[in-house]
Amino acid sequence: MTTDSTNSHGQIDVANADLLLSTTRAVRKRLDLTRPVPRELALECVRISTQSPAGGNYQKWRWVMVDDPEKKLVIAEAYRRTYAPYIEAQKSAVSEKAPDDSTLGKIMSSSDYLAEVLEQVPVLAIPCALGNPAQDGNGDGQGWWGSCIPAVWSYMLAARARGLGTAWTTLHLGGEQEVAEALGIPPTVMQLACVPTAYYTGETFRPGARRPAEEVTYWNEWKNTDIS
Numbered sequence: 001m002t003t004d005s006t007n008s009h010g011q012i013d014v015a016n017a018d019l020l021l022s023t024t025r026a027v028r029k030r031l032d033l034t035r036p037v038p039r040e041l042a043l044e045c046v047r048i049s050t051q052s053p054a055g056g057n058y059q060k061w062r063w064v065m066v067d068d069p070e071k072k073l074v075i076a077e078a079y080r081r082t083y084a085p086y087i088e089a090q091k092s093a094v095s096e097k098a099p100d101d102s103t104l105g106k107i108m109s110s111s112d113y114l115a116e117v118l119e120q121v122p123v124l125a126i127p128c129a130l131g132n133p134a135q136d137g138n139g140d141g142q143g144w145w146g147s148c149i150p151a152v153w154s155y156m157l158a159a160r161a162r163g164l165g166t167a168w169t170t171l172h173l174g175g176e177q178e179v180a181e182a183l184g185i186p187p188t189v190m191q192l193a194c195v196p197t198a199y200y201t202g203e204t205f206r207p208g209a210r211r212p213a214e215e216v217t218y219w220n221e222w223k224n225t226d227i228s
């Protein structure tokens, strides 16, 4: 049975839900740097994120929302220090292996832009986990990571639904320590990401380029296809 996407199920309009889930993009060039984001709106996104699943229903994470210009600058400088060598390596790999790949070219130019303007983004949201997987995780920490990551994605989805663009970023973590000091984050707390949050410009986003579901789905047994 396939789902009729024009249907609604209970309170859910499937077409709208799918639109949200498939068009929540990494927004960089379309972040509106001129329009402040009200704290209450950002808080609404956090409120939705608290509904995400977590092992044992322990919400072992917190959000540090940064709208102070000096503190944003600390984060942006840490980000840029890690970004510079990272993107240089990416660019040389791409120019060697896929010089004509315009999609990669666009992602890199958009990434360059975000690195340049990061401190101008109205809110930098830093999701943080209480503890770390080495201390608290079972196995390799799957339960631990699985209890934190959904909250971040829920925040991004809630933001998109409210006209806010976000991008999951991690490169400031090269300077995690100095950011922790600037934000007063204790050593037992692990920063998970930095999610720039701003109103987006323009109206629409399109689904991204992804592998087909049939290619990434196996029924009942692992298929040893190309796993590169």
Ligand SMILES: Cc1cc2nc3c(=O)[nH]c(=O)nc-3n(C[C@H](O)[C@H](O)[C@H](O)COP(=O)(O)O)c2cc1C
Residues within 6 Å of the ligand: 024, 025, 026, 027, 107, 111, 114, 167, 168, 169, 170, 171, 172, 208, 209
């Ligand atoms: C764990 C993780 C780390 C990421 N780190 C960064 C980052 O530091 N900087 C950045 O610009 N984008 C970062 N991204 C965004 C990805 O580049 C983006 O999700 C990917 O290109 C797909 O983009 P799309 O969702 O718009 O199609 C990260 C994404 C994830 C999931």
